[in-house]
Amino acid sequence: SDELGGYIKASVEEARLRLGLGTRVHEAELAKSDDKHLWQDPLDPPALLKIKESRTRSSLEWEAATAELDASRVSDATILKLIKSLETARLNDDNIVMELSLRKLAKLTADRDGVQIRRRVADAGGEGAGVMKLVASLEATWWTLNKPRGAWKDTAPWALKTLMHLARSSDLRDDLRESGLLHRLAMMLRISQPGDFFLLNVMQCMINSASGNKASVAELQKLRVLPDLARLLHELAAARACGALYSFTTLAFATVLTADALLGAFWKCQERAVLQLRMHLAGRRDHGTGYEKMLRGLYARDSRGTADLAYVDKEELVALGGLRALVYGLNPAHGEGCNVDSATSLARLCSTNVRLCSFLCDYGAAPAMLELLAKASSPKVVHVTLSTLAACLRRDAEFRDLIRQSRGIPMFLKLLDAEDDRAILDAALRCLSNSAILSLANQRVIREEGGVKAVIKIVARSYSMPVVKNGLAALVHLMQDVENRDILRDDDCAGLRLLVQQIKGEAVHSDRDYAIVAMQVALLDNPQNLIEVRKLPGVEQEFVAQAQSYTSTLFVEQAHGFSYLT
Numbered sequence: 001s002d003e004l005g006g007y008i009k010a011s012v013e014e015a016r017l018r019l020g021l022g023t024r025v026h027e028a029e030l031a032k033s034d035d036k037h038l039w040q041d042p043l044d045p046p047a048l049l050k051i052k053e054s055r056t057r058s059s060l061e062w063e064a065a066t067a068e069l070d071a072s073r074v075s076d077a078t079i080l081k082l083i084k085s086l087e088t089a090r091l092n093d094d095n096i097v098m099e100l101s102l103r104k105l106a107k108l109t110a111d112r113d114g115v116q117i118r119r120r121v122a123d124a125g126g127e128g129a130g131v132m133k134l135v136a137s138l139e140a141t142w143w144t145l146n147k148p149r150g151a152w153k154d155t156a157p158w159a160l161k162t163l164m165h166l167a168r169s170s171d172l173r174d175d176l177r178e179s180g181l182l183h184r185l186a187m188m189l190r191i192s193q194p195g196d197f198f199l200l201n202v203m204q205c206m207i208n209s210a211s212g213n214k215a216s217v218a219e220l221q222k223l224r225v226l227p228d229l230a231r232l233l234h235e236l237a238a239a240r241a242c243g244a245l246y247s248f249t250t251l252a253f254a255t256v257l258t259a260d261a262l263l264g265a266f267w268k269c270q271e272r273a274v275l276q277l278r279m280h281l282a283g284r285r286d287h288g289t290g291y292e293k294m295l296r297g298l299y300a301r302d303s304r305g306t307a308d309l310a311y312v313d314k315e316e317l318v319a320l321g322g323l324r325a326l327v328y329g330l331n332p333a334h335g336e337g338c339n340v341d342s343a344t345s346l347a348r349l350c351s352t353n354v355r356l357c358s359f360l361c362d363y364g365a366a367p368a369m370l371e372l373l374a375k376a377s378s379p380k381v382v383h384v385t386l387s388t389l390a391a392c393l394r395r396d397a398e399f400r401d402l403i404r405q406s407r408g409i410p411m412f413l414k415l416l417d418a419e420d421d422r423a424i425l426d427a428a429l430r431c432l433s434n435s436a437i438l439s440l441a442n443q444r445v446i447r448e449e450g451g452v453k454a455v456i457k458i459v460a461r462s463y464s465m466p467v468v469k470n471g472l473a474a475l476v477h478l479m480q481d482v483e484n485r486d487i488l489r490d491d492d493c494a495g496l497r498l499l500v501q502q503i504k505g506e507a508v509h510s511d512r513d514y515a516i517v518a519m520q521v522a523l524l525d526n527p528q529n530l531i532e533v534r535k536l537p538g539v540e541q542e543f544v545a546q547a548q549s550y551t552s553t554l555f556v557e558q559a560h561g562f563s564y565l566t
Helices: 002-010 012-032 046-054 061-063 076-091 097-108 115-122 129-136 139-145 156-166 168-176 179-190 197-209 214-222 225-238 246-258 266-283 289-299 311-319 322-328 336-350 354-362 365-375 379-395 397-405 407-415 424-437 440-448 450-459 465-478 482-504 513-525 527-535 542-550
Strands: none
Touching: 061 397, 076 097, 076 115, 076 129, 076 424, 097 115, 097 156, 115 129, 115 139, 115 156, 115 168, 129 156, 129 168, 156 168, 156 197, 168 179, 168 214, 179 197, 179 214, 179 225, 179 450, 197 214, 197 246, 197 450, 214 225, 214 246, 225 246, 225 311, 225 322, 246 322, 246 336, 311 322, 311 336, 311 354, 322 336, 322 354, 336 354, 336 379, 354 365, 354 379, 354 397, 365 379, 365 397, 365 407, 379 397, 379 424, 379 542, 397 407, 397 424, 397 440, 407 424, 407 440, 424 450, 424 465, 440 450, 440 465, 450 465, 450 482, 465 482, 465 513, 482 513, 482 527, 513 527
């Protein structure tokens, strides 16, 4: 109390700022309510309380009261006073002082380029001390959010905004995690009826805190954030939501899903203990540092896991409606960012599991992706959508049939003309190649649309190694159809000449392994191709024999057909 009183007396301008903001924020509420205690600050001197309740001010006094702090000129002492006022307000349940201090800190740290001011706020009172007090300010908020007219509900968004601003600095994300921020964010997702504005701030804070920080992402995964996000996405999709909250929830889901998951044996054996501890903490208003340290200790272990979620965890996300909600996020009406995040998450979830790809078929993902591809206005959306399609086409035969039935193959062929964007060209080739895997119907459609000759021309131009490699892989799959092998002799044996050039390493970019595999398929049960290859200049008998007998790890002839290249 004395500390805050000294702070008010030390700076008249700061006191006016505080009182002015209090008047603006709560004026409408005061006009409707007789609860005068919302205005009475027990730490204020009587004179200041009298000014606070006054309704008349000159324009000069009002300007002074609403003046903003200048981040470039604010002193370390002022920052320290603001940080200390958070702790005092929390101990005294003074939501007005808490809110005003957090508003100022949020404004001070709002500049995206304000690296220095963020560091000064984070280290106010000692290294990392500012972060600890800011995170501690959330303790009082999420315990009382469900109370009627919970006054702390007004402070939580400002605390989250300040922490979100601090998390823009990558060097502060470890401090935020070690201060217990991620645990509080996970608990906030489970609050009943928190409101869209509150959830929006939670999502933004989570995204910044986890972005590019694998340790933070791993902790969020262990805190079981993904099922909560999947459940929320499902609720928003069911309500046909199309706004900032859905977009940021999709981005948060993609952020938590994309980094390495530390799902090692330690977490599996300690899961029950951690859940019991979390339930114990949820029943206490005052944590106590001992429990916090114990919880952080459980998460601090250096467990090594895989770069992919366990299949059982993915199935849980599907059961909660997360996969269906991500398909809904492919709607172009949601905007580029949401479309990219949804497609990225779908690829991460389904690209390694055939069963999950089959769920996509049930949810109408194939036509939704093709519609997004047709309406995409930016190269980024096109590239991400193609990459997701390629991942799903590689795994699921039913998905390949749906793409053919939805006229997706002509779209892939059209994108082969994107010579100025090698990433899109490469992704389109992967889609074409994976569409042809063990699918004679798709191989026939690609031939009828002129796709075999188009692939030969793309590989012949030798744009880059990925383009050449994926082009040759596409030829391997396409030549499972006997008629497609004959096309290699068209245009003065352009296809056969290309393969010989690739095998001999005469092209700018060559992949000998894939070229030999393609040559083996081209000569299989096709004596005319063998005759034409022997006629080509520079081709000796030994070369043909070597190509026919070459054993490659990329290709295996089987009784029922050919294995596909990965």
